[in-house]
Amino acid sequence: MAINVQPLQNFILVKPGKKEESRSGIIIPDTAQEKAQEGEVVAVGPGRLGKDNTREVMDVKVGDFVIYPKFGGTEVKVDGMDMVIMPENQVLAKKVY
Numbered sequence: 001m002a003i004n005v006q007p008l009q010n011f012i013l014v015k016p017g018k019k020e021e022s023r024s025g026i027i028i029p030d031t032a033q034e035k036a037q038e039g040e041v042v043a044v045g046p047g048r049l050g051k052d053n054t055r056e057v058m059d060v061k062v063g064d065f066v067i068y069p070k071f072g073g074t075e076v077k078v079d080g081m082d083m084v085i086m087p088e089n090q091v092l093a094k095k096v097y
Contacts, residue, residue, distance in 0.1 A: 005078050007045035007085060012060060014039040014068065014084045038067045038095070039084065058088055065095040 016039040041064045047055040073086030
């Protein structure tokens with residue numbers, strides 16, 4: 001997937017995953033459903049510049065699946081898709097397979 005957005009400094013762009021559907025058959029409107037708290041990293045900034053003018057190393061890379069706070073980041077639309085942009089330090093964990 002080619003994304004036409006490049007995050008700056010230590011920001012990442014995450015494509016939220018889908019929330020699992022209820023198995024009871026109850027239909028919940030989209031506006032009432034909880035937002036996903038995990039997703040795939042689709043773009044990564046180059047890292048923040050340190051005081052000594054060197055780039056900090058980013059802990060996540062494109063393709064990683066991450067877990068982030070329920071209200072973390074800023075929701076944006078990129079190429080018609082809902083995404084979340086956030087600083088890397090808001091990521092709580094990477095999923096390891």
